[in-house]
Amino acid sequence: MATMQDVADRAGVSIATVSFVVNETKKVSMKTRERVTAAMAELGYHRNVVARALASQQTHIVALLYPALDHRNGPATTAFVTQAALSARARGYDLVLWPLSSEPDQMARLIAGGLVDGVVLMDVRLHDARVDALVHSQTPFSLIGRTSDAGHPFVDIDFEITLEAAVDHLCTLGHKHIALVSERLPSEPLSDLGYLVRSEDAYRASMEARGLTPFVIGCAGTTQAGREGARRVFHDAPATTAVIVINENAAFGLLSGVVGEGYSVPRDVSMISLSTSFDVGGLTDPVLTTMKVPATELAALGVDSLIDQIEEHATAPQALIPCELVIAESTAQAHDRSQIS
Amino acid sequence: MATMQDVADRAGVSIATVSFVVNETKKVSMKTRERVTAAMAELGYHRNVVARALASQQTHIVALLYPALDHRNGPATTAFVTQAALSARARGYDLVLWPLSSEPDQMARLIAGGLVDGVVLMDVRLHDARVDALVHSQTPFSLIGRTSDAGHPFVDIDFEITLEAAVDHLCTLGHKHIALVSERLPSEPLSDLGYLVRSEDAYRASMEARGLTPFVIGCAGTTQAGREGARRVFHDAPATTAVIVINENAAFGLLSGVVGEGYSVPRDVSMISLSTSFDVGGLTDPVLTTMKVPATELAALGVDSLIDQIEEHATAPQALIPCELVIAESTAQAHDRSQIS
DNA sequence: CTGAAAGCGCTTACAG
DNA sequence: CTGAAAGCGCTTACAG
Structure with a gap:
């Protein structure tokens, strides 16, 4: 060389x-x-990038910290990660991947080791010790999601607009009994995940603004749990004619479970799924209406805002992006349940 | 600090x-x-890892080169990438992600820049210029997949065992007309991808060893293309009673298309899908039998063998891992087509 | 516009 | 068992 x-x-x-x-x-x-x-x-x-890094005190490497949890491995993660790497490279940076397990000192090694100039943090919780550690260490960072004290730079899904659009769409079709199937489980540590809390809050707000009664069940993010969830929805809230489901894997099971309960989708029951994959709606039969997560946009914004901070181009922004509502072609009109029983 | x-x-x-x-x-x-x-x-x-890297001439960083193509973004990619990062860290290494677009000099910058000690290369082609570049630069590497001249270190799916098991399973159920729906399209550059060529070759060999006539159609990896593929299968080979499909997204469409053609799965037609997701079989209704890609194992082996080379622990291995055949509960017996027409 | 030189924070023969 | 010192390949004030 x-x-x-x-x-x-x-x-x-x-x-x-x-x-x-x-x-x-x-x-x-x-x-x-x-x-x-x-x-x-x-x-x-x-x-030689290593020599440059040592002399200039900038490695031109940023880290992507993401949870190494199997159940969160959707196609959106890949899209997100890929876009993050591409955006970084477009600015002359490389992206290292830090799947985060529960070891507490991993952050310390990452930051104190001097390997990276900054950090993108995924799956932020309302109270997130990792954020505190980043603030304390003075490492530039950007969050995908938000803590409850919104004083940090972040990009996040605009859950209020997204769920308002979903509820509005269903109401326009005549539905009044709209249930939410969320991944939120009280017993799990995940219950602190910002996007679960915020999506549920937004759903409740949209329902209550219309004088409708919200109905929420928690359900693990698996096909199996989704099938079970369908049973619980129609057992606990038999008047339900529409369901919004936050987890994609659960959505497949829920769909199958709803059909198993004797309902036709979308004739008897309308469904809207949060969709991490660009064409997950098309994977099902019948096709689902989806709220499409803007994974690519979130990644690009998150990385760009991080690098802006590192290079002191700009103050750190706070951005919210709504999911796009992708409406399936044949959509359910609300029916009187007595028709079909 | x-x-x-x-x-x-x-x-x-x-x-x-x-x-x-x-x-x-x-x-x-x-x-x-x-x-x-x-x-x-x-x-x-x-x-300080940067100073260490400069002094010792080892960065303890390895790169994962993967194709930044949307259509290849499955859950398996996430599982693969995550495991690669975890395996690397277990050995004291970090993982940088290099989504590879078509720019030819990206490899040069990566290697000559001295950022990484070695490279894991995904989606290897039969004739792969990237492999030649790695050999020429004397960079340690390991391949996920194989070129046609098998002189390099690799880990790959054992397609012969996998497709033999799939064909055998279907034959045991009484099927004789088993079609293969592959992602291989003659017009595409992807036609050179090792796993597409090898899976097709293995299918043909298993069929011919039984005196059965192979029937192959190419089909893009989308739900849409899968639906279209179903039509083509039953138009061009009406006697077909079983289908093996290599692409997961196409599998969803194919399933829907087969049902649309008036057949019941699995009563009339058996399907087996190559599955990148651990429970993709369970996502469909009816449940599919799958050949489960060992993404995690491939990633762990690939990274470990790379680091072994870097640290000169071992000669580079060549490993083949078969997919696990996950048989759906209710399985089709072969039927006489006349029953249902 | 160009150069000599200090310094980034380590590793590693080489001496003792 | 321990230390002094060269060196890894750059960047960056500082001079001129």
Whole structure:
């Protein structure tokens, strides 16, 4: 591997000059610049990023901290991660992946080790010790999601707009008994996840604003649990004619369970699923109406805002993006339940 | 941030000694070791990984090169990536993600920049220029998949065992007309992907060994294309009673298309899908029999073999892992087509 | 516009 | 068992 010194020797200049042309950090006369450029090309020179990092105190690496939990592994995660890496590279950064298990000192090693210039944190909780650690360490970061004290830079789904649109859509079809099947389980630590709390709050607000009675059941994010959830919905709230479901895997099971209960979708029961995959709606038969999570946009915004902070281009923004409501072609009108029983 | 010098000063030793205890690279007397350890704890010292990398010429970072193609973004990719990161960290390495677009010089920057000690390459093609570049640059690597000249370290799915098991399973149920719906399209560059070629070859071999006639159609990896694929199968090969489908998204569409053609699954037609998700079989209704891709195992093996090479522990292995056949509960027996038409 | 030189925070022969 | 010192390949004030 050719070093900067090799290039300098060949071009007959100092390594400082080579550095200036490589980084475009100072004016260099046309002639010398050309000599240097030629020398670099001849030697196939690429600057050593480790040496640069040590000298400049910037690694140009950012970390993506995400939960290494199986049940959260959807297609959206891949889309998110891919876009995060692409956005980072577009700005000259690399992306390291930090699947976060429960070991508490992992953050310390990551931050104190000096490997990264900043951190993107996924699946933020309302009270998140990781955020406190980041603030305390003065590491630049951006959050995908929000804590309850909204003083930090974040990008998040706009749950109020999203669930209002979903409820509105169902109401327009004539539904009055709209249930929410959420991943939120009181017994789980996940119950603190911001997006679960906020989606439920937004659903309740939209329902109550219309004088409708919210009905929420918690349900694990599996097909199996979704089937079981269908039974519970129609047992506990038999008047239900529409269901909004937050977890995608549960949605498949819920759909199958609703059909198993003797209802036709969408003729008897309307369903809307939060969708992490771009065409998950199309995977089911019947096709589901979905709220499409803007994973790509969230990743791009999160990474860009992080790098803006690192490079001190801008103050950290707070952005909310609604999910897009993708309406299935054949949509249920609300029916009187007596028709079908 | 405390430096090694700070620790040395506080412990009253030289930085060399601190280095020896941090890295356990030379014998240090009990007393001094304790003084150093105490000083590190008091200062909250973590060694700077960038400085270590520059001095030791090892970054302890490995790259995961994967194709940034939307259509390949399944749950398996997430599982793979997560496991790769976890396996790397278990060995003291970090994982950087390199979604690979078509720019040819990206490999050069990655390798020549000195950021990584080695590379895991996904979605290997039969003739893969990236592999040639890696060999030429003397960068340690391991392949997920194989080129046609099998002289390199790799881990891959054992397609022969996997498709033999699938064909055997269907034959045991009495099927004789078993079609393969593959993602392989002659017009696409993807047609060179090792796993597409090898799965098709293995299917043909298993069919021919039984005196059965293989029937293959290519089909894009989308729900839409899967529906269309169902039509083509029963138009071009009306005797078909069983289908093996390589792409998961296509499988959903195919299932829906087969039902749309008036057949019942699994009563009239048996289906087996290559499954990247652990419970994709359970997502459909009816439940599908699946060949479950060992994404986690492939990732762990690939990363471990790469790090073994980097640390010169072992010669690079070549490993094949079959998919597990997960048989749906209610399975089709082959029927005479005349029953249902 | 260009260069000499200090310094980033470690590792690692080499001495003792 | 421990230390002094060179060196990893850059960046960046500081001079000129």
